[in-house]
Amino acid sequence: MLYASASPYDKRAAFRAELATGRLLRFPGAFNPLSAKLIQNKGFEGVYVSGAVLSADLGLPDIGLTTLTEVAGRSAQIARMTELPTIVDADTGFGEPMNVARTVQTLEDAGLAGLHIEDQVNPKRCGHLDGKQVVDENTALKRIRAAVDARRDPNFLIMARTDIRAVDGLDAAVDRAKKLADAGADAIFPEAMASLAEFEAIRAAVDVPLLANMTEFGKSELFTVNQLADVGMNIVIFPVSLLRLAMGAAERGLDTIINEGSLTSILPEMQHRADLYELLDYKAYSEFDSDIFNFTIDPHVAVQA
Incomplete structure (x- = not known):
């Protein structure tokens, strides 16, 4: 009744334990608290909160218009309704490294199990739109180091998303994924991979968990859960699917x-x-x-x- 019985700390610890098994965890995107309850009832392993969905929920395009306050408020409403871990899209961290640090602590307080910070310029664009731009390597690494330094719960997952594949190609994505992991990222989200072979290339480059984004109508083919598991992915998100269906x-x-x-x-x-x-x-x-x-x-x- 009311909210989840498990505390955010317990959910984070359980999430880390599940990630350590190496099996693929399925995180459908919740577009509101009720859909998060449905995701749990259907037996999935986690809940994802998409920046694109949060923007759409406000009637806005996904071009960096949402604020930390809006993201934290809505993701807290979603996370508290389910016993599952909830990961949220934190865009570019809503500013400079100090803003990234504040974002991490704010989303910790909101009850999330983790977040991802991307390497796009601020304001960002949807990961599957043309014309994206990414920041230089130094800026990308500063964001992740700031996020890691700011967290208070060591089980709060800091994931680094890189959009560089669409800008500079796969080799650049492999190189950046390595450096983001070295900077302290707990997991890597390589956005807009074009094939299973590209996911495999990222898998071969880093030894931290990897996330695959299976968003419809985007740059990536919609691979099955089994296909992604076979190439070593650890988390798969379906970020906007329930909103599109609804x-x-x-x-x-x-x-x-x-x-x-x-x-x-x-x-x-x-x-x-x-x-x-x-x-x-x-x-x-x-x-x-x-x-x-x-x-x-x-x-x-x-x-x-």
């Missing part, structure tokens, strides 16, 4: 109202009221409410009008 269904529903005058024909496509109530655990709330407010009147005590 918005597609919403658009079809609105069109049905326009064309048919009611939603009767697509009732089978909707989540049933009973399923929603089960997901929200209405029963536990009702029992709690009854225990608190249940009372009897002593028949020997006069009741005044």
Whole structure:
């Protein structure tokens, strides 16, 4: 009932233990707290909070318009609803290295299990848009060192994302991944890889966990979980998938109202009221409410009008 029973510290420790097994962990993207509960109920290993989704949730494009306050607030609402570890997209850290340090501590306080900081220029662009620019090596490494130095919980995962593949090619991505790991990154997120062979090249270069981004309509082919596991990936995210599915269904529903005058024909496509109530655990709330407010009147005590 209400929020997760596990503390952020416990979730981080459990996440680190799962990562240490070497098996591939699946982190679908939650677009709100309710979808995070659904991800947990379906048996996934973690929850991802996408910067693109947070921007879209505000009706904004993913071009660096969101603030640390907005990201921390929304990701805290999502993380507290699930027993699963939650990783958040922290863009470029929202400024210079000192801002990166503040970002890490703010997101620690928000209950996240980890974050990733990227090497794009600030303001950034969606990782699968053309025209991205990346910062120089020194700046990229300073961001990661600042993040590592700032964390207070050693189990809080500092992941370095590099977008350099789309700018300078695979060799540059391999080189930067090595240096980001040497700078203290706990994991590497190589963005917009073009093939499984490219993921394999990054895997051969570093010995820290690797994340694969399986976002639809982007630069990367949509490889299966098994394919990614076979080339040594440790985490796979589906960052915007649930939002895309939900918005597609919403658009079809609105069109049905326009064309048919009611939603009767697509009732089978909707989540049933009973399923929603089960997901929200209405029963536990009702029992709690009854225990608190249940009372009897002593028949020997006069009741005044």
